[in-house]
Amino acid sequence: MACGTDFIERGTMSWFCCGGSWGPCGPAGGGACGGCQSGSLHAAWPNASAACFDITRPDRCGKSLPRRGCGTVLHVTNRCNGQCTRVAIRDCGPRTQSFCGQNCCGGTCGSGRIIDLTPAAFSAIASLSAGVRPCRVDD
Amino acid sequence: MEALDRRKVLTGAVLGGAALVGATAFGSVEAAHAHESSQSLDDALDPNFVDGRITAINGMTLTVIGLQNLLTQIRITDATSVWKLRPTTLKSVDVGDGLYARGARMADGSLAADAVWVNIVNLHAELTSIGRGVLHLRYGHGQLRGHVVPGTTSAVYGDEPATADLSRLRVGSHIQFIGAWRPDTDDVDIATIFAVS
Numbered sequence: 001m002a003c004g005t006d007f008i009e010r011g012t013m014s015w016f017c018c019g020g021s022w023g024p025c026g027p028a029g030g031g032a033c034g035g036c037q038s039g040s041l042h043a044a045w046p047n048a049s050a051a052c053f054d055i056t057r058p059d060r061c062g063k064s065l066p067r068r069g070c071g072t073v074l075h076v077t078n079r080c081n082g083q084c085t086r087v088a089i090r091d092c093g094p095r096t097q098s099f100c101g102q103n104c105c106g107g108t109c110g111s112g113r114i115i116d117l118t119p120a121a122f123s124a125i126a127s128l129s130a131g132v133r134p135c136r137v138d139d
Numbered sequence: 140m141e142a143l144d145r146r147k148v149l150t151g152a153v154l155g156g157a158a159l160v161g162a163t164a165f166g167s168v169e170a171a172h173a174h175e176s177s178q179s180l181d182d183a184l185d186p187n188f189v190d191g192r193i194t195a196i197n198g199m200t201l202t203v204i205g206l207q208n209l210l211t212q213i214r215i216t217d218a219t220s221v222w223k224l225r226p227t228t229l230k231s232v233d234v235g236d237g238l239y240a241r242g243a244r245m246a247d248g249s250l251a252a253d254a255v256w257v258n259i260v261n262l263h264a265e266l267t268s269i270g271r272g273v274l275h276l277r278y279g280h281g282q283l284r285g286h287v288v289p290g291t292t293s294a295v296y297g298d299e300p301a302t303a304d305l306s307r308l309r310v311g312s313h314i315q316f317i318g319a320w321r322p323d324t325d326d327v328d329i330a331t332i333f334a335v336s
Contacts, residue, residue, distance in 0.1 A: 014261060014315065015261055016261065017260075017261075019206065021190050021191060021192070021205065021206060021237070022191070022192050022237035022320075022322075023237050023258065023260055023320035023322070023325075024260050024262060024278070024283065024320060024325075024327070025237075025260070035182045037182065037184065037206070038190045038239075039184040039185055039188050039189070039190045039205070039206070040182055040183065040184055040185060041185055094263075095263075098263070098313055099315075101297045101298070101333075101334075102297055102298035103295075103298065103333075104298050109298060119188070119190065119239045119256075120184070120185040120188040120190070120241075121185075123188065123239065123241045123254070123256075124185075124188075124241070127220075127222075127254065127256075128222075128239060128256045128259055128261070128317075129222045129256060129259065129317060129330065129331075131261060131315070131316075131317040131331055131333060132315070132333055
């Protein structure tokens with residue numbers, strides 16, 4: 001079961017820190033859009049702009065992700081358990097071309113990193129210690 | 140479990156009314172949040188999530204200082220899952236540790252924790268050299284040492300099952316890893332490596 005209205009893509013998701021607090025995340029800034037915070041329901045999207053796409057190149061993993069700019073709300077579903085959260089785009093990423101590999105949980109697999117979530121958003125639908133999970137993204 | 144039911148149980152656990160609820164009653168954290176978040180998507184912090192460093196531990200309560208020096212009390216219950224490099228208990232948690240916590244916000248402003256992840260990091264880095272029991276890594280904000288912990292560190296190659304065999308890692312390759320930051324040295328103990336191209 002997924003939330004949202006219009007299917008965009010299936011792949012994998014992970015998490016990233018932003019807005020800086022402790023440890024290696026301390027120097028992390030507010031993301032390409034500004035205002036990104038680990039404690040908010042934010043996300044990084046590989047096609048947040050043309051310049052962003054040139055870096056992330058999801059097409060090299062066979063992903064045709066549409067342009068969705070800063071502030072756009074997306075719905076992300078953890079395909080391992082069907083749980084869903086809403087997020088707002090606040091950063092460019094992940095660098096999909098570096099993550100063409102597959103990740104599975106039980107019998108459910110996803111291939112190609114298509115979105116990264118803040119710890120607040122990821123932990124709403126998955127355990128942070130899982131690191132990577134198959135997902136689907138909807139508008 | 141519906142979110143409202145879950146909140147009731149967590150609230151009861153903190154107040155002592157559900158002391159017999161064990162961790163297995165909730166299943167995994169992933170199975171716990173079967174609802175779409177209703178939080179605002181503006182820049183407000185998620186009220187059911189805390190990010191900060193531990194400044195005090197009193198019994199089953201952690202005091203955490205977060206952004207803007209905001210103090211939050213984190214209530215640990217028998218149902219709370221605790222991760223610090225591996226699933227563990229509150230005894231492994233120290234003042235000065237960093238923390239992410241998810242749970243239910245209580246009326247007094249504290250957080251009844253469903254799960255806490257202590258010192259957890261998720262980094263993408265270039266493997267610059269491999270030593271005995273340590274990986275030297277370059278990542279976005281600098282360099283760090285990643286310690287291999289026997290019996291804990293594992294690697295996931297593509298869609299293969301996790302393995303303790305790290306021999307397929309190559310200098311110059313990029314990896315993603317989940318680990319636990321060491322506040323005293325800024326090193327990281329490695330839990331899981333996701334080997335990517």
